[in-house]
């Protein structure tokens with residue numbers, strides 16, 4: 001047995017889980033365990049008590065509430081990957097999911113666990129930051145929610161306080177007529193953690209001009225970052241324009257070097273993948289428009 | 299802590315420390331040593347078991363978390379003692395294993411894939427086993443084994459007779475005897491030849 005000893009409890013409700021968390025500062029939530037179990041095994045993490053929220057039915061599920069896709073915290077990553085509702089309403093999230101670990105880790109790993117864990121190269125937090133998702137948090141005082149941008153602070157560091165349980169992630173749905181998305185990633189092997197990942201979503205008007213655009217970059221610095229694309233709005237942006245805008249916006253990135261790749265490499269790949277993701281998202285938006293036109297005429 | 303583990307259709311109770319992984323409980327408490335301990339932190343896939351039919355890493359789960367779920371280990375795949383499942387047999391025929399360390403994980407992963415996707419593409423097979431590391435075979439024969447097993451399972455499950463299904467007709471297709479597809483139905487001797495006698 002590799003981890004240090006701990007006590008294990010399975011509360012019956014979120015309220016009970018929050019009380020247990022608040023009562024014991026050495027207590028910790030375990031969800032899918034795909035990050036926490038190896039951390040405990042390598043003794044990079046310790047807990048006196050593990051509070052298992054994985055089976056709480058109130059935390060599992062995918063639903064649409066007007067313009068928001070709500071994903072319960074313990075919804076397994078594979079559920080989102082196979083969800084027609086998620087693919088339809090937030091296609092960017094659906095495109096990112098196959099990049100999250102491997103099929104067996106997606107069978108156990110949860111959406112809330114990935115968000116709470118806040119790995120700088122994790123794909124679900126990247127999509128949350130790109131789309132401006134809201135993270136719903138429950139604690140003994142009640143339910144609050146905060147924008148992903150405020151939630152993520154740094155590597156494995158979030159605004160979660162002792163006694164807080166992430167209970168849902170709320171992804172906004174874009175209702176424009178022509179929306180396109182693309183997700184690109186560079187890693188050592190498919191499904192390993194990203195050296196750089198880029199997530200893009202755009203909306204075009206009938207003339208092909210950009211009316212909304214979001215581009216997020218993950219894996220480059222301490223946390224995922226959404227770049228400023230205001231200069232693309234109202235434009236029918238070609239490759240040259242995209243390169244200029246992304247290169248300028250990418251100056252806010254604070255890349256780090258590690259064993260695998262240098263900071264310079266990360267910046268170059270971030271710009272290249274960012275441009276590629278935006279180009280592909282625009283192509284996707286144009287073809288989504290022709291598809292819906294066809295739907296109307298037939 | 300007491301746990302009830304439903305392994306390969308049998309209900310077993312065990313008294314385990316919460317920090318004991320499902321992998322260790324299966325190997326030590328239930329003496330099922332076909333699930334292997336490789337890295338013990340989630341990267342190699344040697345410890346793969348099926349939880350409610352889906353592959354998961356048993357080293358990334360504590361036994362207490364598995365309480366009450368249906369678990370299948372490699373020991374649970376064969377239809378009877380001394381026999382092999384179609385997927386296991388396909389691994390033998392295509393030389394899908396050498397040292398065997400990764401094999402139980404590969405077979406269970408392949409088995410689960412074929413349950414959900416009866417006719418997987420090569421890419422889908424590669425994606426399914428992407429989390430399982432093999433240091434011997436170079437993966438080629440493993441992919442081939444899963445393709446081959448899929449082909450056999452599809453043929454075994456195909457209705458005999460070429461007329462298709464007509465709900466208004468009697469259940470027995472009389473033409474089946476003359477025009478049943480012979481392809482893929484192995485004769486005993488063929489089963490011993492490489493690739494089941496395929497070119």
Ligand SMILES: Cc1cc2nc3c(=O)[nH]c(=O)nc-3n(C[C@@H](O)[C@H](O)[C@H](O)COP(=O)(O)OP(=O)(O)OC[C@H]3O[C@@H](n4cnc5c(N)ncnc54)[C@H](O)[C@@H]3O)c2cc1C
Nearest residue numbers: 029031032033034035036101109110113114116122166340
């Ligand atoms: C081989 C391997 C490869 C992987 N590759 C990737 C990858 O490419 N991309 C990627 O994004 N991830 C990857 N992961 C990690 C991913 O699989 C995990 O699922 C995810 O990071 C954590 O989710 P979990 O549900 O397993 O959380 P757990 O491991 O149970 O918990 C992780 C942390 O979050 C806390 N926590 C969990 N749920 C909550 C909650 N609701 N509220 C508050 N705190 C909570 C826990 O206390 C713990 O600190 C990989 C994992 C493995 C083993």
Ligand code: FES
Nearest residue numbers: 336337338343357
């Ligand atoms: S032993 Fe479980 S993944 Fe390596």
Ligand code: FES
Nearest residue numbers: 396400432433434
């Ligand atoms: S057969 Fe030896 S590790 Fe795969």
